[in-house]
Amino acid sequence: MTVLLAENRQNSERFKMTLGESTVVIRNGRELRDHLEAHPEEVLVVIGPEFTLDVATQVVEYYRATRPSLGFILIRSRLEVGTMTAAMQSGVREVVSADDASALLAAKKRSVSLSERMVDTSVYQGPVTKGKMVLVFSAKGGCGKTTVATNIAEALGAGGDKSVCIVDFDLQFGDIAVALQIEPTKTISNAIRMGDNLDLSGVRSLVMQYRPNLYALLAPVDPSDIEFITAELAEKVLVGLQQTFDYVIVDSPPAFTETILKAFDLADEYLLVSTLDMPSLKNLKVTLGTLDALGMPRAKWNIVVNRSNAKTGLSIQDVQDAIGMNISATIPAHQIVPTMINQGRTVVSAKPRHAVSKAMFNIARMVDKKMSARRPGAIDADRRSMFSRSARGGK
């Protein structure tokens, strides 16, 4: 059942129509507490626009500590960046406009599904379903990793019913925040301050929502934080995100850092990006040799040639001959890519029919198909137990 917190009769009728007849309408915080105490099975509270942001965030903060699997959706008459940021920081899962019934319904669906997963992790001892993780990597800078990562994230989230989180593991020079024009009020640095208390809800609190089903975990603003982001922390964060989102897309620096090695370990598919030039090709060969030496399964490798139509004197065939394997996908070079970045948008969202977008959708479909063909994911026991203490703590 959904609980709707609405004082105003007109609002309660209107939102109940969207949320479903079985929705329970509650008028104030006290009634809400009584209802939730009597109904531990409730997983979703929708807060109507007549409640001020202060009141709403106080309610959410209270339940976030005592009942982390309970989701909150906030309805606002007008969507403003400041409101969304403050709401998300308090633990609200989604903020939707009062005029957008379909967004409300989609947010309800996502929140209920997320709560079910959270409840599962606290009581279910078998395998926990995990989101699919894709790592985008190249040992050479400027090949198009961030371009691929952001556009693939958009492509996998297109349609709105799957949740996607893009992770900026280019910790020193990461530019996901700039590419998507997100004000980095929260970054992975917040995890450092949580120390050993970093639990599943802590990991979930690190991400920023930039569209209804698209989220980002941003790189530190202060480069001095990087030394504290260890492989252990990276693992905890990635496993927590896998338990939260349908897809996790990891962007990387042009180097095998300890956090990236952990991402290689956890990811289901690798998009190994190269361009048609000798330095890039040389680095691709070194990367493949390193991955072999580290025992990273070849079944996960996908070689992507970016700017594939550039006249460089090197052809796709030359690349295939040099590395001894086939290219999985190509992306054409086009001015639209930097133009969109400068506007804080992705080509996939702004021009979904463009040749660059078609290439990105193809890559998204390709990796999704490969991941789906495998046995449904399960997070192994050791990794699941990272959060078992905290997940059971609330029970």
Ligand SMILES: Nc1ncnc2c1ncn2[C@@H]1O[C@H](COP(=O)(O)OP(=O)(O)OP(=O)(O)O)[C@@H](O)[C@H]1O
């Ligand atoms: N297919 C393309 N067509 C035109 N320009 C492109 C294309 N792909 C990437 N670019 C441009 O190339 C530049 C580098 O791309 P991007 O930032 O994605 O690379 P990167 O591998 O993430 O770089 P870094 O190693 O610095 O993180 C950007 O200005 C981007 O707009």
Ligand SMILES: [Mg+2]
């Ligand atoms: Mg980059």
